[in-house]
Amino acid sequence: MFDKILIANRGEIACRVIRTARKLGIRTVAVYSDADADALHVSMADEAVHIGAAPSRESYLQFDRVIEACKRTGAQAVHPGYGFLSENSQFCQACDAAGVVFIGPPVGAIEAMGSKSAAKRIMEEAGVPLVPGYHGEDQSPELLKKAADDMGYPVLLKATAGGGGKGMRQVWSAKDFDEALAAARREASNSFGDDRMLVEKYLTRPRHVEIQVFCDSRGNAVYLAERDCSVQRRHQKVIEEAPAPGMSEALRQQMGEAAVQAAKAIDYVGAGTVEFLLDEDGSFYFMEMNTRLQVEHPVTEMITGQDLVEWQLRVAAGEALPLAQEDVQINGHAFEARIYAEDPDNDFLPVTGTLAFLQPPEESAHVRVDTGVLQGDEVSVYYDPMIAKLIVHDEDRDKALRRLARALSEYRISGMRTNVDFLYNLATAEPFRKADLDTGFIEKHRELIFHDSEQDLQRGAILGALYLVLRQARRATVAETDPYSPWNSTSAWRLNEPHAQHFALELGGREIAVSVEQLQRGGSRRYRICSGNQTVTARGELKDGELYADIDGYRSRVPVAEHDGVISLYTEDSALQIREVQPDLGEADDTGGEGALTAPMNGTIVTLLAQAGVAVARGDALLVMEAMKMEHTIRAPADGTVEEFFYAPGDLVEGGAELVNFSPAEA
Template identity: 65%
Template sequence: MFDKILIANRGEIACRVIRTARKMGVRTVAVYSDADQNALHVSLADEAVHIGGSASRDSYLCVDKVINAALKTGAQAIHPGYGFLSENAAFCDACAQHNITFIGPPKSAIEAMGSKSAAKQIMGDAGVPLVPGYHGEDQDPQVLRNASNDMGYPVLLKATAGGGGKGMRQVWSESEFDEALAAAKRESLNAFGDDTMLVEKYLTQPRHVEIQVFCDQHKNAVYLFERDCSVQRRHQKIIEEAPAPGMTEALRSAMGEAAIQAAQAIDYEGAGTVEFLLDEDGSFYFMEMNTRLQVEHPVTEMISGQDLVEWQLRVASGEPLPCQQKDLTINGHAFEARIYAEDPSNDFLPVSGRIAYLNPPKESEYVRIDTGVVAGDEVSVFYDPMIAKLVVWDEDRDRALSRLTKALREYQLAGMTTNIGFLHDLAACKPFRAAELDTGFIEKHHALIFRPMPELSTFDLALAGLYLVLSQQQQNEQHRLNRGDATSPWHDTSAWRSGEPNQQSFHLQVEETEHRVVVIHDSSESGFYQLLVNDQVLKAQGQLNNHEMAVNIDGVQLTAHVAQHDEFYSVYRSNQVHADSTMQFKVATPDLGIDDAHGAAGSLTAPMNGTMVALLVEPGQSVKKGDALLVMEAMKMEHTVKAPADGQVDTFFYKAGELVEGGSELLAFNVSE
């Protein structure tokens, strides 16, 4: 076994590898960029080496810098995690040249599966079933278009060097083909430095089922069952589960054997995932093989009881697989939900910013959280916006699903937009509970998942008003103790006034609406208040201990957590039904008649921090509503800005390649009369 390994990655996977290595008595070295100087994985590792600027091309993607860090610290092996250099054959080769063990498959296997076109050819020759498609070397757009026309729409354009949904577009008709091809090639070139494409027939109701395989250096191979990853957005998985619902033993065995067949066809070693499309009739087709550990590997660990990172280290050090196929069994059911910094209501656009408050569900044998962030961390524009993986397990699917929705309701994160509420509503909707899964699930059930936000209740406003009063008391009590003058009348918090009721008035702003909450100190009962909200009077009492508040409002008892971030407060109730029913408010300041509005009419602004990728029209050019004007890229995803109406582009304010701050004006646009 290795004495010291370097982890050539960041975030939750780096933290996970460090913890497993520590358990095995293996020392660890982390690498970090400028943006990650204070990251969690840096503090967890035994050593950490700075390798460059914040952009991944200046740090995590630099083969020489990672290799030098390993040589400098005496690391005998490098764990690549997933993403970055994990499927880079040149990096694998560089490790070998410097006598460093690459914890992953051999270079030849990475190269074989690195091109989706070549992989299809190898799998076809090995007898693994394939989806009909064009995987040829001729990349003339007319050749690709003709292949699409011949197989019939819809088709799927895919980058041969791609993964994670990058460089991928669905095309539903020939009229969409040219624009989709240009976008897919551009995104692929930006992400992988290669814009070679393949075209496949797009199955309209497939499930995405993948098989976890493991091979050692002694020609042993096993499959650790399957994961259903059908629920996706932007062709990226967001909820995974194991085992796959409705899977028969016969189909599981057939898919498992096909996966091992695929791995053995390329002399594979280590952890790998063979991804299949499973059609309604039980037919399955090879999609691709990921020559690394997958983001969703925890669900496999939860149902199998195996630590796949430990397996990786043992296999890379030359040990045989810890188990044979007959020793592996499925126990219970597991889900993984990926917590992202993104706005589901705005086409899942990534967001960046600071995590002002973080209080995740309590971990146990049923709940596991893999993360690389803590409260106060920045979610940077430079990397994938995943914050954490919430993993749950129980004896069967129904129980595990109940744990998932409960944990999502309990997941408290403030300071930035996330997909937590969306994930909860997806997991709680009837079709998901019934396991009616396919890769178009979100689009098909959009109305069920994207339900209207719950109306703000009088109870929520009363809760906010009570918190403000109790918070004042808590602060004044602390001030009293610090000053040592406990009897001073200046510390009184009863809002006493001569000849008037003891009351305080708060103006709370929730989104764009202002609400008045009056808190009257009840002189007849100590510790009780009357709250006047929306012409209703509620009786309340409460106790505040730091961020946690125990309250009784009109006989309803509950616990709430209140997070203050910047000028906002977020209130999380213990009895909230939906994960996104958290109320966020701020105390409104008086309107002094100052108008800070500026004339932004006729302009379009950047929806996020990012980089300008391409300007698609010329200044002065007339466009129609919905025409694509420009393309921005952030957090590995492209976003196309389109014309809001018929009109004319006057001026672009940024050039391709320039960094753009979220909210900045991108162009001047004149609407047609």
């Protein structure tokens, strides 16, 4: 076994590897950029080496500096984590040349699976079923479009060197093909330095099911069950679970053996994941093989009781696999939810900022939190906006899902928008509870997940108003002043008027007026609350971060979190985000004009797609921004003319900055 290893990565995966290495008595070396000088993975490691500036292409992707750090510290092996250099065959070769063990597959396996089109050909020869598609070398736009036309829409464009949803676009009609191809190629080139594409038939209701495989250098290979990763946004996974719901033992064995067959076809060694599309009729098709550890590996660890990073280290050191296939056991059910700094209400765009307050749920035998950040850390524009992975486990799916919802309701983050409330809504949605899953789940159930129906909004407004009046009453009770003073009254008393308070609450992107009339003074106060056409009688209590609400005789206990002026209420089936709208006193500085188009996030201008002074139509792409490995296209809000671009490609811009001077066409 190794005495010292270097982790060529950052964030939660670097911390994850360090924890296992420490358990095995292995010393660790971290590498870090300017932006990560005070990062958690740096403080956790035994040693750390600075390797460059904040942009990953100037630090974490500079593999010569990583090799030099190995030589400088005497590290015998490199764990690449996932992303960055984890599937870079040149880095693997450089490690071999330097006498440093690459904790991953051999160069040949990485190269074989590094091109999606080449991988398809290899799998076809190995007898692994494939989705119909074009995987050829001719990359002319005309030929790619003809392949799509012949196949029939919808189709999926995928970067041959891609992963993580980068360089991928769904195309629903021939008229959208050219723009989608250009965007996918541009993103693939930025992410992988390779803009080659393949075109596949897009299945409309598939599930994304992947098999965890492991091979050693002695010819042994096993599969460790499967993971269902169907729930995705922007082709990136949101909640993963293991085992896959409804998976029969016969289908598990069939898919597992196909995955092992795929791994053996390329003489694989180490941890790998073979990803399949599982159709409604039980047929499955090879998508790709990731020649590394996956982000979602913890759910496999929870149901098998195995430490997959330890397996990686042992196999890389030349040891045999710890278990044979017949010894692999599945115990219970596990979920992983990815906690991101992003705005679900704004197309899941990433956000940046400082984690002013960070309190994850308490860890236990059932709850695990993998993270690489601490309170006070900055989520920067340079890297993926993941804050943590929340993993839960229990004896069956229903119990594990209840644990997931509870843990999400206990996650407290302030300083920036996150997807925690969105994840809670998703995990408590009835179709998700019933495991009615496919890769279009979020779009299909959008209204249900975002709870923006009129009924949901009115219910949220009533709960929010009850919380606000109870909070006011509690603050008055603890005030160190005369309790009998009329200035401490919270009953909204007015001469010859009802005792009513009026609130303007923002939720679901709408402003809702709510009135609250106090019906009883002293003792257990009762209130009449009116919102829209709903009027209820309510009472309640605030205790230990929870709202105990009684509304028209229905009692419920609702966990509450306040952060950055937002109140989150976690009911049985939804997370409601509410903000009290303050009166407009005319002091706001409204500098935005009708023609202003602003940056939705901090990022970099990638390309300008229109010319100043030239007329454009509503919906035309004007420019492309990139942040945190994600592209966002700014489009014309109406027919008109771009008078001026305020930034050039390569410029860094802040969220909210005006990008374009746009003049709408006259009616």
